[in-house]
Amino acid sequence: MSARLVLLLVACAAASPAAAQSRPPAASAGERPLRRIEFDVGGGLTSGGRLGGGDANLRANAPARQAFRLFAAESEFAPAPAVHARTAFAFSRRFTVEGGAELSRPEIRTAITADAEGAAPVTSVERVDQYVFDASVLMMLDALRIGTRLVPFVAAGGGYVRQLHEGRTVIEHGQLYQAGGGVKYWLLARPGGFMRSAGLRGDVRLQLVRGGIALADGPRPHVAVSGSLFVGF
């Protein structure tokens, strides 16, 4: 059953022979090799996200139990550049699985306001080392191919988030779920040879992070944009 499915998908991915024949053979997305291993390195930007708020409270001198706010604090992850490396395996023309690691160093920015004794508002910061180890499945959308070399794709996956607080003494763990899409632009695609493919790739992903550094319940959304260079063997 699965073999039949794979064959069917391969057939779908190769169902544009006219376009393939009209492209230069060394850079045809339609001729990208099967069962290739690709390596991908690049960088991008991860959007910031709200972490949550929490007041520093004392107990008010009142009969009912009431909080007395000493000051208010609201924290967020600031946008940060990220670098990544991925390894991918195309088991059909349409589907690729990939796994990788991403490193970023976002700042946690905590806005402190409303001090009970009138202290000036400030923003306290901390830089975090964030590592994401993830795996995704990519589906190439050959039917939406643009020109001869540009193929859009959609992707979805999940991963593990490891965050080290400043000083690298406290580690937080979380999970990441992501979905998005992008395009791959082939500079080289050929069925044989040592380097069988090469190109550029752009990604946009919506990421939901659960756990890790968090001040509020529920997953926290981020948007990640990246670009990379890939080579296939």
Added chain:
Amino acid sequence: MKAIALAAAAAVALAQPAQAYLQFTTTRAGESIVLKWPRSPVRWFAGDRAAPGVSAAEFQAAVARAFATWEAVPTASIAFQFVGPTGAEPFDDDGISVVGFQDEPGMDRVLGATGFLIDTVTGEIVEADIFLNSAIPWSTAPAGDPAAFDVESVALHEIGHFLGLGHSALGETEARPDGGRRVIASGSVMFPIAFGRGLIHDRELQPDDVAGVSDLYPDGNFRRQTGVARGRVTRGGTGVQGAHVIAFHQATGRVVAGFTLDRDGGFQIAGLAPGPHIIRVEPLDDADTESFFSRRTPVDIGFQVTFHTRLVVAPAGGEGDMFAVMVTPK
């Protein structure tokens, strides 16, 4: 004269604070020695006097609940043993630790006090006595009595002294027309000024109290599970002594505080949850400075409340990096 809720620690050995939370110390050959009980359980007796509205049995039960509250701190190893009622008076040097009422109408601002007999060589507490002033109206009503102070709440504070803890400055006050101070809010049972009549909030220990007693009597996991923030407070490059430093852990809402204890403005706050903390430095102006430090200690209160611009990470089982908070004059 209306009684003000000043729960003073008449600690015979109160000299210089050693660490955050102001542990009581004595000085020997220039070295500070922390006062603490050498062994557990600590035996205590209840005075057999009653006070208007509170029988001796009710008093004993309320004080026993307060001892149990301290004993229940999971990260501290101290325990107590109630021996029985006694006709002995608090503050008699008789080798037994007594908690009881005494009629002190001349001390109309003092709810209670704690005194020690200590071994000045080792810092071991030999005897500690607590009195509650029966000239002030008291209650042991489960929900409090609006006309009286709560025995259990004040006993919980005094037992903190009994254990060797000094006062916490985690609170806000305002000046009263009669010259005293009224509590607006408090974040610690060990704050020197009690809540008003009828309030029972101080029957529950706060994170600052838990950190203090756990630092003094740590159980096996306390040091491993918590961290220490350490740093300096400076003004114009010079250390600020007697500054109050608050560490707020946003993820848990825990507020724990300490003081700068030397001329360099150095401080360390133990018992912090692992992770980042907001650091706030304030002058010690919400109570008489002698509630915290000896008269000889030059306490600087001439600076503005200041937040550190970095979040400070307390590691589990260790000390964070040193940092400095620079404050500016008022």
